[in-house]
Amino acid sequence: MSKKQLIETLNNQFSAGASEHINATVTLATQSRQGNQPVVSFLIDQMTLSIVEGSTVEADITLIADELDTFERILTGRQHLVSAFMQGNFQSDGYLILVFQVLSVFTAKLQNK
Numbered sequence: 001m002s003k004k005q006l007i008e009t010l011n012n013q014f015s016a017g018a019s020e021h022i023n024a025t026v027t028l029a030t031q032s033r034q035g036n037q038p039v040v041s042f043l044i045d046q047m048t049l050s051i052v053e054g055s056t057v058e059a060d061i062t063l064i065a066d067e068l069d070t071f072e073r074i075l076t077g078r079q080h081l082v083s084a085f086m087q088g089n090f091q092s093d094g095y096l097i098l099v100f101q102v103l104s105v106f107t108a109k110l111q112n113k
Helices: 003-013 068-075 081-086 096-111
Strands: 024-030 037-045 048-052 061-065 090-093
Touching (some): 003 068, 003 096, 061 096, 068 096, 081 090
Parallel strands (some): 024 061
Antiparallel strands (some): 024 037, 037 048, 061 090
């Protein structure tokens, strides 16, 4: 999966209605030997999703995965967040409640099917 495909997945899975009470800046990063490498940042505010350009974003939370495909599996419901965490494929930095709230914005469409 490429950065461009990840951004497309974010846009496709985003549920504006589920984001009504969320205002957060989020960075998605991947793990590497040199540390966590930011891939993309986005802002959820006033029921909109905005991709934030630049690597100097001060995020409220950072979601870290072993690879970009892990984000895609979590965002599309093919892998549960807790199982990804338990398998060592996912971690987060920031307020845990906000992590679950932000991710629910992307999985809300799946729950309504």
